Amino acid sequence: MSNGFYKNRRLKSFLFLAVCLLVSTIPHIFQYKYFLFFTITISFLVACYGLNVISKNIKRSVSSQSNEKIISNDKLPALDILVAARDEENVIERLVERLFDLDYPINKLNIYIIDDGSSDKTPLILERLSKEFDKLKIITRSANAGGGKSGALNYALKFTHGEWLLILDADAQLKNDTLPRLFRFVYAGSWSAVQLRKSVINVSKNFLTTCQSMEMAMDAIFQYGRLSVAGVSELRGNGQLINKEVLLKCGSFNEDTVTDDLDLSLRLLLSKSKIGILWDPPVMEEAVENISALFSQRQRWAEGGLQRFFDYGEQLFSKKIELIQKFDLTFFFILQYALPIISLVDLILSIALTESPSYWPISITAFTLSGIAVWYGSSCKSEGPVLQNLNLMMMLVSLVYLSHWFLVIPWVTIKMSLFPKKILWKKTLHTGV
Structure with a gap:
């Protein structure tokens, strides 16, 4: 991709930031009489669509595959598992x-x-393992080959x-019967790609890994x-199955x-290729265990998003x-990327001007929807590691934890807007728990 393309990203990021700042400051400058009514109306609409999305999980049955036809070994397709490891x-x-x-x-x-x-x-x-497992294929790239994980997979x-x-990522763990069940799901839904629940x-x-588990459950509910x-x-x-053609x-x-996964997701959508979400069996992976690793990972996710x-x-x-689909993408783009910036600036201005925040109804609605998804995703029946003590206090703690996005998104947007950026792929350290 050319330098011009990078500059284009930088310009779009700056314009996005400018719009968010403008939206944040307008109510504090003009103090519209009916602005609270406006934000409450928007919050109601956000709640309606968000609850509709969450409610679709009620129809999801964990044992839905029990009625699916068992696929004989001779009808299972040829499968290549790829793991980029550094x-x-x-x-x-x-x-x-x-x-x-x-x-x-x-x-x-x-x-x-x-x-x-x-x-x-x-x-x-890997050299030792290749002697133990004849079917194991080792592909080697130099450290300066470029392209990060995407480059390794393309090679x-x-x-x-x-x-x-x-x-798969190198820390992935799968149940032994994952692959046959995965293809039963593929054939039943005619999917072009499938994402296993993480x-x-x-x-x-520790506290961080527990919160990340709840966050992943929430993400799966929304997905x-x-x-x-x-x-x-x-x-x-991690855990994404894709038709090679x-x-x-x-x-x-x-x-x-x-973030090659998020990028590919949009290209698949534009090509009308369907991505299925398989609740069980999941792909199990390590959560990062300290604040530094968490913010490094989240900055990469925010930037790629x-x-x-x-x-x-x-x-x-x-x-x-x-x-x-346009409405859904716009809805979640605003909630995930615009709202954190608008809410943070709104809060700063409110403190500086000793005024009440203007967008608090929308922020509270977004957090409430997240809390409902956290509770439902963490408490419903599922395979893989689960939370043992889900209670009201844990839910409130998880919402406080999720507020880190209200710092990450503004910071990443500012960096993307103001500073020249080279593509850097920072890997997550896996400890082998």
Whole structure:
């Protein structure tokens, strides 16, 4: 991607920031008499759509696959599992051993580990494992090959031969029967891609990992609901199954974004390729265990999330997608990216001018919807690690935790608007819990 494209992103980010600042300051400058009525009306509309999205999960049955037809081994497709690994000495051996324990015809399964310029013991471990597992394929890239995870996956694509690709992170853990159940779901729904629900394996490690587990449950509730209401859903990087032909038609993985999964999700939507959300079985992964790692990870997610809208915004408002999909994308874009900036600036101005905040009804509504999704997602029956003591206090704590987005989003938007940016892929450290 050209430097001009980067500048275009920077300009769009600046304009987005400017609009958010303008919206934040208008009520404090003009003090409209009926502004509170306006924000309450908007909050009511936000609540209606948000509750509609959440309510779609009521119809979701954890045992829905029990009535699906069992697929015989000879009808299962050829599958390639791809793992981009850089400095994963703590988890790579466990991953490989578990992948070869999965229930799937061995003649239809290929496992590719991309050693993406590791400087730790990962290459030595992989060399030893390749002697133990004949079907294990090691692909090596140099540390300066470029493109990050996307570059590693694109490089590996030319070695693959399967009809489907399963993308995993090095810390992923799957149940042994995941793959047959996954393809039963694929065939039942005619999906072009499927995202497994993400579940935190180290949920009880500390306060942060517990909150991240609740956050992932909330995300899955919104994901499933959005898919049911508007046909909009997103990939989450780890545990994403993609039809290879569909992926190639969409242009493979974008090496000019820091979140290849979010970028690909929009391109799949624009190409009218359906992404299914499978609640169970989940893909289990490690949550980060300290504040520094959390904010580093969230900044990358926020930046990638904004990049995709800046890159494909014009196409999203074309005739390529349905009206309800445009509404859904706009709704969640405002709540996820605009509201944190508007609310923070509104709060700062309120304190400085000793006035009441103007947008508090919308913020409270958004937090309430998040709380309902946290409660429902964390308490409903599911496979994988679950929270043991979900109560009102834990829900309130989770909402306080979620408020970190009201700092991350404004900070990332300012950086994207004001400072020249090179694409940097920062990996998450996996400890091997």
